[in-house]
Amino acid sequence: MHLRRKVWEILDFTRKDDRASRIFATGMLALIFLNVIAVVAGSVKGVEARWGAFLHAFEVVSVVIFTIEYLGRLWACTADERFHGGVAGRVRFAFQGMSLVDLLSILPFYLPFVHADLRSLRALRLLRLFRIVKILRYYSRLNLIRRVFEAKKEELILTSILIVLLLVVSSSVLFYCENPVQPDVFSSIPATMWWAVTTFTTVGYGDIYPVTLLGKLFAGIVAILGIGMFALPTGILSAGFVEEVQRTKACSRVCPHCGREIK
Numbered sequence: 714m715h716l717r718r719k720v721w722e723i724l725d726f727t728r729k730d731d732r733a734s735r736i737f738a739t740g741m742l743a744l745i746f747l748n749v750i751a752v753v754a755g756s757v758k759g760v761e762a763r764w765g766a767f768l769h770a771f772e773v774v775s776v777v778i779f780t781i782e783y784l785g786r787l788w789a790c791t792a793d794e795r796f797h798g799g800v801a802g803r804v805r806f807a808f809q810g811m812s813l814v815d816l817l818s819i820l821p822f823y824l825p826f827v828h829a830d831l832r833s834l835r836a837l838r839l840l841r842l843f844r845i846v847k848i849l850r851y852y853s854r855l856n857l858i859r860r861v862f863e864a865k866k867e868e869l870i871l872t873s874i875l876i877v878l879l880l881v882v883s884s885s886v887l888f889y890c891e892n893p894v895q896p897d898v899f900s901s902i903p904a905t906m907w908w909a910v911t912t913f914t915t916v917g918y919g920d921i922y923p924v925t926l927l928g929k930l931f932a933g934i935v936a937i938l939g940i941g942m943f944a945l946p947t948g949i950l951s952a953g954f955v956e957e958v959q960r961t962k963a964c965s966r967v968c969p970h971c972g973r974e975i976k
Contacts, residue, residue, distance in 0.1 A: 721789035724782065741782070748775050776822040783815045857961070861953040872945045876913070879942060883935045884909045890928040913939030 723734050748771075754760045755768050787803055796802035806812055862869070884905040891899040898921050899905050908921045912935055923932045 717789045718792040720785055721792040724786050724789060744775060744778065776819050779819045783819065857957055861950060861957050864957065865949050865953040868949045869946060872949065876942050879938060880906060880909050886931055887923060887928055890925055890931060891923050894925055912936050913943060915940065
């Protein structure tokens with residue numbers, strides 16, 4: 714039981730002052746970044762042709778390390794009171810968000826060993842990029858992003874609904890304005906939504922645009938509204954980051970034992 718708890722403390726980085734935990738976390742961070750670089754570089758034909766054997770060997774070594782890490786977490790997780798209960802506790806741990814990320818990061822390597830025709834599933838190799846999400850385990854500051862989204866989720870949901878409503882309304886109105894003169898371009902409301910998206914985001918590829926006077930007038934209104942609508946989530950997230958940073962600083966000035974302010 715003592716060994717299991719020690720392994721869990723190292724793997725889960727529960728003690729920031731533990732040297733073994735820091736070394737393990739630093740090593741895993743470096744391995745994750747190198748894996749992402751290897752996946753990106755492997756998509757270049759020249760690099761794949763010259764360094765393909767090395768990249769494959771690095772992939773095998775990385776998967777072995779990530780697999781040992783995953784199995785080690787699965788074995789030692791019962792040392793945490795949240796996952797007590799033997800098999801039941803390990804099942805709860807296996808369905809945690811980060812545990813699923815750990816599994817998805819190694820799953821593409823083992824797929825070819827399944828006795829089935831997996832040629833149509835080659836796209837699943839992109840799941841290797843899930844390894845970059847594992848950074849959240851070892852860099853606690855990135856949890857700030859998660860806390861901000863959790864604190865502002867209601868406001869973000871509301872603005873998302875408003876954006877979708879504006880997208881549907883603008884696409885519908887412009888469809889009825891332009892369809893009589895451009896039936897091939899504005900062929901349906903879903904097809905017109907592509908114009909609405911590029912207008913909202915101020916990209917404006919120019920592949921689809923209004924030519925009627927009424928359509929141009931409404932398109933100008935939509936462009937102005939789109940700038941304002943997309944500025945709303947930005948302001949909400951910015952305010953959330955400021956609030957969360959201030960809350961973190963305030964908590965850091967409080968003694969964790971007595972709750973008094975540290976001067």
